[in-house]
Amino acid sequence: MTRPDALSKNEPLFWSTGSGTDVWAMFCAAKNGDLETIKSLLQKDASLVRGEFEYRTPMAFAVQENQLEAAAYLLAHKASPVKSGTDDTLIQIARDRGYGQMQQLLESAMAQEKGSWQGNEIADAIRHRNLERVEHLLNVSEDYLHARDDSGNQPIHWAVMSRQPDMISLLLSKGADIHAQRPDGARPIQLTNGDYAYRGWRDVPEDAVKPHEIYKILLAHGAYLDICMASLKGDEVRVRELLNDDPSLANRVSDYVSYYPGSGAPLKNAAMAGHINIVKLLLDNGADPNLPEEGIAPKGHALHSAVVCGHHEIVKLLLDHGAYPNVPIESSADTLSAAINREDKAMVELLCSYGAAREIHLLAYYGDIQTAAAVFAANPEKANDPEALENAASEGNDSFVRLMLRYEPELPKRIAVGVKSSGPDEPTKSRELSELLFQHGMNPNYTNWLNVRPMHRFAKRGDLDNAAIFISHGAEINVVDDELCSTPLGWAAKHGKTEMVRFLLENGADPNLPIDKTWAQPISWAKSRGHHEIVSVLEAKRFV
Structure with missing residues (x-):
């Protein structure tokens, strides 16, 4: 394992909690089973248990090296017993390597999060919209009512996500908790349009009740309306009431943080839904348009949400209040790219007028050679970007690669990448580009x-x-x-x-x-x- 440059700097990491030096120290301590160093680092910054680099975590290194004490300590401090940052789960890694005790440790930790067979059984019945079967199960045993499935959902969560009013009424009549939180913090009222795994637009029948109707049903049954959902739904009276009671709510990120509506920051939800009066109200109460959402939007999610939903007036308002004009989003490039991909010329011009510009590595990925040519002409040092060259080559953007080599002919010595090939005529072209990179020193x-x-x-x-x-x-x-x-x-x-x-x-x-x-x-x-x-x-x- 070789120390990356980003983990050699005592500076905050962009996509992770902690500084580069502290995350590296955590990796090494976990790998070596250095429990005292792990304790010291977590006392200094408890969020380091979630620290990562290229998706790898301290827990992954502890499992890979069979460091039982380190793994147990990290689990006790809320490290995930599942995610490794690779294609395999942590338990699969332990199983592959024959680490029996580590496997038992992870299984024990997972058992605390894993659902019950009752939870999985009733969840399946709800997804299949089998009201009679659900009622039968509830009559057989009360254990079904609050039973969690392997994703942490209780029956009430599934009834809401699948948008079944009769199912919701049945569960609530039996005593289901309308405020039940999943392990990820989501409450039923935040799930009326599904979640990342079970998507309302994809997995719910087209003739099902609309999300807003489910929302109103939950309110009628006494569901608590927090500031995020009130902002999303345009309930200005409720937002004002909550802010009057606690102005700090303007910058309170919900327990549930995801790409989906109803989670994250209030400003993001209002911006996403196009409720400009609530956006103004939140901004007047000190809402930060650049409020981070950990792991998803380190520079804020409000502007990006407004852009992808096409709310030009809100975008301008956020920009006037200091919103970063081109927000990077995990697995979604950045805001300017989103506007370009939507072919929203007016939005692109608006963002650019406030200083938005794509990073070189994204210009390379999308093959935007015209912009890159102008950038390099103005500032040749910008071409000294190994990640950009890798992106251009891996996407088969031949002309972009040649442009970068004109400015940085030895840059290939710092990369090694396979050129993308697509279509029957591409392999020859790809080989030519690969040969060019090797001629310039690619190792x-x-x-x-x-x-x-x-x-x-x-x-x-x-x-x-x-x-x-x-x-x-x-x-x-x-x-x-x-x-x-x-x-x-x-x-x-x-x-x-x-x-x-x-x-x-x-x-x-x-x-x-x-x-x-x-x-x-x-x-x-x-x-x-x-x-x-x-x-x-x-x-x-x-x-x-």
Whole structure:
């Protein structure tokens, strides 16, 4: 594991809690089982338990290295027992490596969050809109009424998300808690249009009752209307009443933070729904348009929400109150990109008039060479951006790559990336671009901070074209990373890429590596993931 530049600086991380140096210290302490350092760091900043870099967390390193005491301490301080920042859950990582005690520790922690069989059974009946079945279950046992499923939903949450008035009435008549909170903080009234996993527009029948009708039903049954939902629904009287009682609510992010309406900050909800009078009211009461929503919108979510919903007047109002004009959003690029993708020319011009500009790495990703050319002409140093070059190359933006090389001809020495290929005529073009990057010094064995190389990535996705190109330029294939502790052959076996397995074996891949970790050998991955054809191919090779 090599220390990334961002984790070498004693500065706040953009997408994570904590500073770079503290997050790195947490990673190292978790990896080494240094419990005293973990305690000291969490006493200094309790949020470091959620610290991450490229989605990896302290808990992930503790599990990978079988550090039981460290893992138990992190769990006791509310670390997730599930998320690893990789394709595998933490318990899968422990199971793969044969860490029995770690697996038991995680199972015990998950049992506290995991739903019951009653919760899963009644949730299924509600999703299938089987009122008779639900009523029967409730009559069989009272345990069903508040039983949680594996996602933390109680029956009342499912009845609301699936928008079934009769189901809601039945559950409430039996004593369901109309204010029941899920582990993520969501209450029923915040779920009238579903959530990220169960989406109202996708998963609810078109002829179902509309979300606003469910909202009114919940209010009629006494649901508490907080400032976020009041802002979303345009209830100015209620918002004013709440602010009069507690002005700090203008900057209070709800317990439930997601991309969905009803969560996060009041200003975001009012802006999203187009309620300009409530936006003005919140701003008059000190609402910060740049109020962070952890992990989603570090520079605020209100402006972005107004932009994607096309509320020009609200966007201008927020900008006039100091909103950052181009907000980065997790997994959603940024606000200016959203406006451009919506082909909302007036919105684009409005944002740009307040100083919005896309970062170079996004210009590269989208292939906006005209803007980039002007930027580089004005400030040539802007072309010194390895992430941007990786984006341009990985998306196959040939002209953008050539533009960057004109300013920074040695930049490829700091990257290693497979060029995107799409369509029958693309492989030749992609090879030409790859060859250009190699001519400028691209290292086929370049490693990231977890010692993952391009060949590992190609193996995972079965990218034979780029694997062949990199091997022809000297890419090593019998190398082991620090994440799966496996060779590219192991990665291919784990992910079921049969043709890649054959290709790597033909090119000299050793099926017996790593010697010291049999669980990370290719055949172990193939067996554990049920890739029987790959098992046969590897067995034939191992005993030749």
